[in-house]
Amino acid sequence: xxxxxxxxxxxxxxxxxxxxxxxxxxxxxxxxxxxxxxxxxxxxxxxxxxxxxxxxxxxxxxxxxxxxxxxxxxxxxxxxxxxxxxxxxxxxxxxxxxxxxxxxxxxxxxxxxxxxxxxxxxxxx
Amino acid sequence: xxxxxxxxxxxxxxxxxxxxxxxxxxxxxxxxxxxxxxxxxxxxxxxxxxxxxxxxxxxxxxxxxxxxxxxxxxxxxxxxxxxxxxxxxxxxxxxxxxxxxxxxxxxxxxxxxxxxxxxxxxxxxxxxxxxxxxxxxxxxxxxxxxxxxxxxxxxxxxxxxxxxxxxxxxxxxxxxxxxx
Numbered sequence: 258x259x260x261x262x263x264x265x266x267x268x269x270x271x272x273x274x275x276x277x278x279x280x281x282x283x284x285x286x287x288x289x290x291x292x293x294x295x296x297x298x299x300x301x302x303x304x305x306x307x308x309x310x311x312x313x314x315x316x317x318x319x320x321x322x323x324x325x326x327x328x329x330x331x332x333x334x335x336x337x338x339x340x341x342x343x344x345x346x347x348x349x350x351x352x353x354x355x356x357x358x359x360x361x362x363x364x365x366x367x368x369x370x371x372x373x374x375x376x377x378x379x380x381x382x
Numbered sequence: 383x384x385x386x387x388x389x390x391x392x393x394x395x396x397x398x399x400x401x402x403x404x405x406x407x408x409x410x411x412x413x414x415x416x417x418x419x420x421x422x423x424x425x426x427x428x429x430x431x432x433x434x435x436x437x438x439x440x441x442x443x444x445x446x447x448x449x450x451x452x453x454x455x456x457x458x459x460x461x462x463x464x465x466x467x468x469x470x471x472x473x474x475x476x477x478x479x480x481x482x483x484x485x486x487x488x489x490x491x492x493x494x495x496x497x498x499x500x501x502x503x504x505x506x507x508x509x510x511x512x513x514x515x516x517x518x519x520x521x522x523x524x525x526x527x528x529x530x531x532x533x534x535x536x537x538x539x540x541x542x543x544x545x546x547x548x549x550x551x552x553x554x555x556x557x558x559x560x561x562x
Contacts, residue, residue, distance in 0.1 A: 264548040268493035276501055276537050284530040356524050 293355050294372025296334035301365050320364030405452035408433035412457040425535040435547045450476050471511045478510025479503035500544030504536035
């Protein structure tokens with residue numbers, strides 16, 4: 258029986274080392290997904306407010322059932338109150354990463370964090 | 383009884399028998415794979431790749447492609463997910479890792495052994511699955527949030543499977559040497 262450690266060939270070690278480095282590098286890169294820049298509030302799918310995530314603000318959005326209260330703090334936002342029966346979007350708490358979304362389905366209001374590297378406002382040639 | 387003139391007689395060649403036998407081994411391993419509980423859906427040891435790699439080394443790329451294709455279709459049949467999203471995920475992963483192996487088999491074998499092929503195939507497999515998931519199943523970049531975990535799993539299981547293949551090849555060669 259040859260010991261396991263002698264099985265890989267020289268190039269194998271290189272490949273494993275490169276792959277390990279790649280995996281390690283992918284952790285922070287993909288996990289952050291860019292910088293959270295603004296909170297997008299939608300009602301019935303249409304954007305009603307885009308809030309800058311750099312300062313504190315509280316807004317009320319009138320939905321199908323009543324008012325959803327959205328609180329913005331530097332770098333994060335949440336649905337603080339909602340008239341919906343199950344309160345899923347409220348219990349989701351603070352959202353801080355781009356792409357994160359809290360949907361108050363009964364009230365037809367959603368709060369999404371936007372920003373990051375892969376978004377373009379416009380591209381012209 | 384007279385033979386029907388339209389009767390088609392299939393005569394399986396030795397190649398067909400071999401491919402069927404190897405595919406059966408791969409299917410058995412993919413059933414074992416599915417039975418191993420792991421915390422995250424999508425993370426699997428990919429034991430069937432051991433068979434793919436062994437076949438690639440012993441019989442060449444064509445046989446390996448056949449074995450993989452049969453394993454995916456028949457495995458889907460046995461696991462009950464034929465033509466479901468899970469089936470297409472394993473199909474896209476299988477195609478991508480075969481493409482990767484088609485290229486990687488030309489690496490100089492003095493320097494790059496089964497571990498390299500296994501790791502490369504594992505990464506190609508998960509990349510194919512992630513791409514299909516992003517394009518079709520979950521059209522949102524949130525899919526890629528899980529990518530680091532999948533990559534880590536691909537690396538880990540790729541190394542382990544590669545070591546197993548290296549050992550199996552080594553043992554086959556020693557027995558051959560002893561018998562010679």
